[in-house]
Amino acid sequence: MLTVSLAQLRPRKGRYAENLARLGEMFREAALLPTPPGLIVGPESALTGYFLEGGVRDLALEAERLFDDLSRVHRESGAPDLEVALGFYERHSNHIYNSALYASLGGSDAGIRHVHRKVFLPTYGVFDEERFVAAGDQVQAFDTRWGRAALLICEDAWHSIVPTIAALDGAEMLIVPSASPARGLQRNGDDDDRPASIGRWERIMQDVASEHGVYVALAHLVGFEGGKAFVGGSLIAGPRGNLIVEGPVFEEALVTASLDLSDIARVRAEMPLLADLQTRLPSLAPQLMRAASPPEPDTSADDSVTPAMPARKTRAAGVPNVKDDVLEIDAPLAKRWLIEFLRDELTRRRGFEKAVIGLSGGVDSALVAYLAAEALGPENVTAIRMPYSASSAESLDHAQLVIDALGIQSRTVDISAAVDGMVAAIGDTDPARKGNIMARCRMIVLFDLSAKLKALPLGTGNKSERLLGYFTWHADDSPPVNPIGDLYKTQVWALARYVGVPAAIVDKPATADLIKGQTDEVDLGVSYARGDRILHFLLSGYTAEALVTAGFTGAEVEAVRRRLDSTHWKRRLPTVAMVSQTAIGEWYLRPVDY
Numbered sequence: 001m002l003t004v005s006l007a008q009l010r011p012r013k014g015r016y017a018e019n020l021a022r023l024g025e026m027f028r029e030a031a032l033l034p035t036p037p038g039l040i041v042g043p044e045s046a047l048t049g050y051f052l053e054g055g056v057r058d059l060a061l062e063a064e065r066l067f068d069d070l071s072r073v074h075r076e077s078g079a080p081d082l083e084v085a086l087g088f089y090e091r092h093s094n095h096i097y098n099s100a101l102y103a104s105l106g107g108s109d110a111g112i113r114h115v116h117r118k119v120f121l122p123t124y125g126v127f128d129e130e131r132f133v134a135a136g137d138q139v140q141a142f143d144t145r146w147g148r149a150a151l152l153i154c155e156d157a158w159h160s161i162v163p164t165i166a167a168l169d170g171a172e173m174l175i176v177p178s179a180s181p182a183r184g185l186q187r188n189g190d191d192d193d194r195p196a197s198i199g200r201w202e203r204i205m206q207d208v209a210s211e212h213g214v215y216v217a218l219a220h221l222v223g224f225e226g227g228k229a230f231v232g233g234s235l236i237a238g239p240r241g242n243l244i245v246e247g248p249v250f251e252e253a254l255v256t257a258s259l260d261l262s263d264i265a266r267v268r269a270e271m272p273l274l275a276d277l278q279t280r281l282p283s284l285a286p287q288l289m290r291a292a293s294p295p296e297p298d299t300s301a302d303d304s305v306t307p308a309m310p311a312r313k314t315r316a317a318g319v320p321n322v323k324d325d326v327l328e329i330d331a332p333l334a335k336r337w338l339i340e341f342l343r344d345e346l347t348r349r350r351g352f353e354k355a356v357i358g359l360s361g362g363v364d365s366a367l368v369a370y371l372a373a374e375a376l377g378p379e380n381v382t383a384i385r386m387p388y389s390a391s392s393a394e395s396l397d398h399a400q401l402v403i404d405a406l407g408i409q410s411r412t413v414d415i416s417a418a419v420d421g422m423v424a425a426i427g428d429t430d431p432a433r434k435g436n437i438m439a440r441c442r443m444i445v446l447f448d449l450s451a452k453l454k455a456l457p458l459g460t461g462n463k464s465e466r467l468l469g470y471f472t473w474h475a476d477d478s479p480p481v482n483p484i485g486d487l488y489k490t491q492v493w494a495l496a497r498y499v500g501v502p503a504a505i506v507d508k509p510a511t512a513d514l515i516k517g518q519t520d521e522v523d524l525g526v527s528y529a530r531g532d533r534i535l536h537f538l539l540s541g542y543t544a545e546a547l548v549t550a551g552f553t554g555a556e557v558e559a560v561r562r563r564l565d566s567t568h569w570k571r572r573l574p575t576v577a578m579v580s581q582t583a584i585g586e587w588y589l590r591p592v593d594y
Helices: 016-031 053-059 063-077 154-158 161-168 196-212 263-270 273-292 331-349 363-376 393-406 416-426 431-453 463-468 489-499 520-524 528-539 544-550 554-566
Strands: 002-008 039-041 082-092 095-105 111-117 141-143 148-151 173-178 215-220 222-225 228-231 235-237 243-246 253-259 355-358 381-385 409-412
Touching: 002 016, 002 215, 002 235, 016 039, 016 063, 016 082, 016 253, 039 215, 063 082, 063 095, 063 111, 082 111, 082 173, 095 148, 095 173, 111 141, 111 148, 154 161, 154 173, 154 196, 161 173, 161 196, 161 273, 173 196, 196 215, 196 235, 196 243, 196 273, 222 331, 228 331, 235 253, 243 253, 331 363, 331 489, 355 363, 355 431, 363 381, 363 393, 363 489, 381 393, 381 431, 393 409, 416 431, 463 489, 463 528, 463 554, 489 528, 520 528, 520 554, 528 544, 528 554, 544 554
Parallel strands: 002 039, 039 082, 148 173, 173 215, 355 381, 381 409
Antiparallel strands: 002 253, 082 095, 095 111, 141 148, 215 235, 222 228, 235 243
């Protein structure tokens, strides 16, 4: 039997020594288990964090240095001899790689067993690995103290040919260090309040294990990096495709299981898929190489004759199924996700114990207040009411409802004199410009009280407003942390109802309350119920024509598309003339939490 522990780590960004010490603590924890593990598996980029951008140059190190450091913390931990596998950014042969190391610690045979360099570097969505690290080009199994293993890093395991190569090379266990940001607030199942991406990882790893008759040990990173959630959910799958053990979500953990390696032979005898592939591979390999090669040009045709090109078949543009409730969310999951985000982002990464919120009386700021009160404790949240003389009295009353319900701290700062003084100084101010002055005055108050209270300002803008440009630049978008900025307005309403925001706030028409009688939906020319779905489908790649075919009106689609396309500048940092190769944000890249 081999006992394996998955070290589901939450590293501090860029703090190698601190994260190494935390791994040493896990060595000590593992040593106290009834059956101490012979193998501990850590995640991808376990000791530095994953999203480093240009910081990989600062933190990449040689495998030999990592082995020496692991050996030291292992000795200091007092743990028995064991083996360890984990991911790190490696400096090797004048290149930087996203790598994983397997090493034996303690004993006469201590040393590095293998280093795998990630082959498939994602460059889509939130990923840009190829910009910062080089790709590996080898997949191979290697011998360990207990048998034969192979290392695959995150996306390597998603390409079916890679686990197959490792299994054909004799691997009995595929070890997969991973740093995979979670996606999806939709339910995995009736009783599964975890991100949808966790369910997909489970299915793929179980399929890989059963197809090749191997164990799969997947160790996920946990924690938030720049708003992106690594949620854990590490697992071990058995050679029958069975799920042996899985880790919790949003928490550090040491997840342990004992594995019967002799079960591999029994499974492969019952279902000899790998043996069948080994038998057929000699005849299939040439076909694989031919399929992977570009077609050779046809030189046999008469050069004087131009062959007729076959008519190209055009694929009809897709039309979304508007009957699907594509924006429905798993409210318990969303609540936990955003609470953990606030705890991680404020306390663990930025060192703040307190938050300050501009509480308008609307649903967005009310929801943020509810989330912050649970994440930080009501005594650590201060709500600031900032009325103007023409503000609705209802807004003040509704803000007070939230303050009373949560028991949070509060303060009221009337901005009328400041706004009126500014308007008088400028002169000739129209209602829209005056509304912008009001919004920016509120941010002056919020950030000043932030400094006084040593409390981080929280943003309260939702995804709909951000995509439609329906906010005051350098005002509503100024706070550095925003828990609801990736929720559409309709999703904000749903989550607000779930967490208990008073119905009087949730059910009233949305308004910025900058101009008397103003409402969001009148300003936007479309309801949030329809506008959010149009935004979702546009961002998913559907054309405006397809949306009209699906049942939206041309006026609705055009109103949304025009706002979306004309407000990109409001969602970006200022455009800077680049005159050097160290321009900030283009060449000199460091993540916000570095």
